[in-house]
Amino acid sequence: MELVLSAAIGVLSGSGIWLILRPRTFQVITGLCLLSYAVNIFIFAMGRLTVGKPPIMPKGGFVNTANYADPLPQALVLTAIVISFATTALFLVVMIASKGLTGTDHVDGSEPTK
Template sequence: MIEIVLSLAIGVLGASGVWLLLRPRTFQVIMGLCLLSYAVNIFIFSMGRLKIAAPPVTASGLENPALYDDPTPQALVLTAIVISFALTALFLVVLLAARGATGSDHVDGEEPGA
């Protein structure tokens, strides 16, 4: 059951992110990138096996790797969260600078029909 919910969450976040990436306004593009990065983070996190209350790798007496939790996807997702936060902050600064320079928040710098 949890696999279905996780797959639906990844699909909805990914589809919403791609839809927002194709919008003409820069803020919508930034939100689309955020949603897409959340979908990728959940996908990477789910690749480390879906286990509940599994012991960490450092527990003694675990010879079978299927019995413990894999820390690699967790470390990758934590790193990706920090990088996406910095990328979002950079994009917001570029958005404000472009809006001040062009007077528009469209990705091409022009209002439609103008």
């Protein structure tokens, strides 16, 4: 499971960086989304991969933490998903406005000449 998760994080990170280096704004926005997904999966994986275990420990004396999932990475990823959705929406609005004003969707604002 860890190998699959590591490969997924690597593929998302590599694809995101490759798309960020592209000249079109939509590709840059898609690359930022892929990078945010990679970071979210990485943060989620730092809380241990546990299946079928509750994230909250009961009150009382000593509890074995191996029987419970860590709720902090889950909360951080949930917050990051909401923030990345809002910033992606903002980037798309700015991209549409920029294309309307300049007539091109290149990052530097001009079409390359060959």
